[in-house]
Amino acid sequence: MRWQGRRESENIEDRRGMRGGAMVVGGGIGTILLILVMVLLGADPQQLINQLPQQPGAGAQQEGPAEASPQEEELKKFVATTLASTEDVWNQLFQETGGQYREPILVLFRGQVQSACGFASAAVGPFYCPADEKVYLDMSFFDELDSKFGAPGDFAQAYVIAHEIGHHVQKIMGISDKVAAMRGRMSPEEYNQLSVRVELQADFFAGVWAHRAQKASRILEPGDIEEGLRAANAIGDDRLQRQTRGQVVPDSFTHGTSEQRVRWFRKGLETGDLKQGDTFNAREL
DSSP states (O other), X not given: OOOXXXXXXXXXXXOTTEEEEEEEETTXXXXXXXXXXXXXXXXXXHHHHXXXXXXXXXXXXXXXXXXXXXXXXXXXXXXXXXXXXXHHHHHHHHHHTTOOOOOOEEEEOSXXXXXXXXXXXXXXXXXXXXXXXXXXXXXXXXXXXXXXXXOOSHHHHHHHHHHHHHHHHHHHHTHHHHHHHHGGGXXXXXXXXXXXXXXXXXXXXXXXXXXXXXXXXOOOOTTHHHHHHHHHHHTOHHHHHXXXXXXXXXXXXXXXXXXXXXXXXXXXHHHOOGGGOOXXXXXXX
16 A cells, blocks of 8 residues: 555544553453453444443543654554545535535554443444544554454555544434434344444445545555455455354454455445445345
8 A cells, every 4th residue: 555655644642651540441451351352243333332330440541751662653644544435535525515624533553442432342343423523443453354254455444444433424414413313213233234234334435435535546456455355355254253252143243254354345445436335225235
């Protein structure tokens, strides 16, 4: 992916230097392991965060300079550059449709973080909090994307960022609020099906970003598209469930199958047309 030397976003909030914490996760290491298993099964990060018990910690957070290796600082530049690219694309798209894009903040953290959606461990993976309109990212997830999910490469990492930005786009469009309002009127199985449509649309939006960024700035190199598709395939509910529990339970899907995630990401990538991304009214996902 061609990203070096391009504009870096200023909407980065670096909390990697924060230590201690005003809140801690109740239940200790057992809770952390349970969260990790649930995430691998395709659980919604926001649901997990909201369910985490919280209690006062031993001391207030202390902010100090973030100690980082040159490799990690280079990765931070990549994140900031990718975020800037999403800003450019979505600002332009919203202008074309007569709207206005609110640029989100991307929070970098290590290990654990407090958001307006609650306290979270890095085990939940990257997530978007609609309550404060921020994306939260522990960059160590990129190592897991390679080693655990078999999806290496910088464009695979960019796909992850663009997917979370896709949830921010849903928030601005009012989609997130409508979905949240329906939660109490549905069974868990029905809400899971709705969640799948939310996630697949975020995959589609990630593809739209890639399409528009390539058209405007020629960011893609040979093999990049394969990296992105490999990442989408690696985190499908069916594949994760098969790996972790040995069987697939479709009623518990919250993000979509590998095939669905790849197909909707590819559709956004190939068309770049927002009108093609209505997963909520699609007859077939």
